[in-house]
Amino acid sequence: MKQKLTITVDAELVPLVRQYAADRGISLSSLIEQALRELAGEKHPTFAEKWRGKFQAAERQNDARYDALASKYLQ
Structure with a gap:
């Protein structure tokens, strides 16, 4: 559940941070x-970490390109 929080920061920082987020x-x-999660020690998974292992590659026979890519990336 989200909770509203009011913070006060330097006025010069606001446009810089807004642009950074945009x-x-x-x-x-x-x-x-x-940023707060990182400071608190909570690791937020990246997109790749979140989806790693969720899908299986289709088995292919006699496909040298697939075999080369599979041995490089699926091991």
């Missing part, structure tokens, strides 16, 4: 939440 395509609230 450049990354996230809200200012999400940016602050991620």
